Amino acid sequence: MVRRSPACPACAAPWALWYSRGVSCGGELCLVSAASTAQDDRRPTSPFPDGWYFVASRHALCEQTLIERKWLGQEIVAWCDDAGSVCVADAYCPHLGSHLGPETGGKVRNGRLVCPFHGFEYDATGQCVATPNAPAPRNAKLKLFETQVINGLVFAWWSSVGQPPYFRLPLDRRDEDGWTAVGLRTFRLTSHPEHTAENSVDLAHFSYIHGYFDVHQHGSVTVDGAHLRSAFGFKRARPVLGGRLLFDVSVVTDVYGMGYSAVDITEHTIPFKSRFWVLATPLDGTYMDLLLANQTQETDRVRRAIVGLGFLPKRIRAKLMNYILLEGQVKDVEQDVPIWNRRVFRPRPVLNSKDGKIMLFRRYCSQFYPENQNTGGQPRRMLASL
Ligand code: FES
Ligand SMILES: [Fe+2]
Incomplete structure (x- = not known):
C-alpha cells in the first residue's frame, strides 16, 4: 500500500x-x-550505502571463467561453477592471505576456485574442499556475497554492517x-x-x-x-x-x-x-x-x-x-x-x-x-x- x-x-x-x-x-x-x-x-x-551492486555480466564471467575487481571498497573475485551457479567472494584466501584473482594466478578447475599460493580449492559455497597435501581444514571458508542475476547481469548484496539483504531486486524483467x-x-x-x-x-x-x-x-x-x-x-x-x-x-x-x-x-x-x-x-x-x-x-x-x-x-x-x-x-x-x-x-x-x-x-x-x-x-x- x-x-x-x-x-x-x-x-x-x-x-x-x-x-x-x-x-x-x-x-x-x-x-x-x-x-x-x-x-x-x-x-x-x-x-x-547498502544495496545490490553490479559485479559483471554472466557472459563475461563465462568467457573469462574467473574475474577480479574492486567493488564497494573490497577486492572481490567472481566465477561460475560447473552447474552455472555464480559465486562472488572476498578475494583473499583464508589460508595465508593470497589474492585469489587471475592476475595472481588464481584459476577455476572443475568448478572450484584454486588458490595460486598452496592450491587450496573452494567450492561454490565458499568451503575449502581439498588441498594438495592434507585434508581440507573445515574452517577454511571464503566470505561469499549473496547474488541475484537479472537479464544476464550479476549483482551482489552489500551492507557495510553485515546485514543480510533486506530487499530484493525485481525478477519480473527476466523474460x-x-x-x-x-x-x-x-x-x-x-x-x-x-x-x-x-x-x-x-x-x-x-x-x-x-x-x-x-x-x-x-x-x-x-x-x-x-x-x-x-x-x-x-x-x-x-x-x-x-x-x-x-x-x-x-x-x-x-x-x-x-x-x-x-x-x-x-x-x-x-x-x-x-x-x-x-x-x-x-x-x-x-x-x-x-x-x-x-x-x-x-x-x-x-x-x-x-x-x-x-x-x-x-x-x-x-x-x-x-x-x-x-x-x-x-x-x-x-x-x-x-x-x-x-x-x-x-x-x-x-x-x-x-x-x-x-x-x-x-x-x-x-x-x-x-x-x-x-x-x-x-x-x-x-x-x-x-
Ligand atoms: S594462501 Fe591460499 S592456499 Fe595458501
Ligand atoms: Fe542526465
Whole structure:
C-alpha cells in the first residue's frame, strides 16, 4: 500500500521542514538524522550505502571463467561453477592471505576456485574442499556475497554492517523472448551513487542539459520501502541515420537502492519499447563505475519510415535500434559526467518549483545508510506518494 503523508505521522512536522530542522523525531517517515547535518558538503554520508551492486555480466564471467575487481571498497573475485551457479567472494584466501584473482594466478578447475599460493580449492559455497597435501581444514571458508542475476547481469548484496539483504531486486524483467541481447557501456567517474541515481527525479536537468522538451511527470513519485517509482514523458529530436527524428517518449523508472535503476522506455511514434538499466558501482570511495545496459523489443512493423529500417528483418531492425538507442544514452551520460565528477553534495539544496522530487528522493536514499537505520539493525520502512 502506498499512502499519502504530507506530514510526519509521529511529530506532525510538514515533510518540507524535516531537512531544515535536520533532526529526526524517530517517526516512520522522519528519516533525517542529526548525523546527516554534521557532514560536509562533499558527499552523502557513506561512500558505500547498502544495496545490490553490479559485479559483471554472466557472459563475461563465462568467457573469462574467473574475474577480479574492486567493488564497494573490497577486492572481490567472481566465477561460475560447473552447474552455472555464480559465486562472488572476498578475494583473499583464508589460508595465508593470497589474492585469489587471475592476475595472481588464481584459476577455476572443475568448478572450484584454486588458490595460486598452496592450491587450496573452494567450492561454490565458499568451503575449502581439498588441498594438495592434507585434508581440507573445515574452517577454511571464503566470505561469499549473496547474488541475484537479472537479464544476464550479476549483482551482489552489500551492507557495510553485515546485514543480510533486506530487499530484493525485481525478477519480473527476466523474460528475454523477443528482446535483443543486452548492450553494455561503462563509464568511470569520481562520484557517488546517490548523485547519479538522483538524476532520475531531476526533471529540470533533462531539458537544460539533454535538450528534451515538454518534460512532464506522470502521476506521483511513489516510494514503497526500497522501491521508488517515477514516471514521466518528454519529446526530443535526435539525428538518426542521416536524418533528424522527433521522439515522443514515456518512461517508468524503478529504483531499488542506489546501485540499481531500471527504466522502461516506450516510444510512441515509431513505435518501440526498450529497457534501460543504469547501474552505479562504487569502487574505492573515490571512483565509481556507471554501467549503461539496454535491450530493445522486436516489433513486427514500424509505423514511421526511418531510412531503410522498415525493410529490415525485425530481429536485425531491433538490434540496430538497440545500438542507436544505447549510443544516444551514452551521449546523454557524456553530458552528465563533467557535472557528476565535480559536484558537491548539498544536504539542504535551494530548489525551485520545477525541480522534481529531489527531497523525497533524498529521504528515500537515507534508509540505505547504516547511521539512519534503527539500532535493531533493520532499516525504517518508508512509504510515500508525493
Ligand atoms: S594462501 Fe591460499 S592456499 Fe595458501
Ligand atoms: Fe542526465
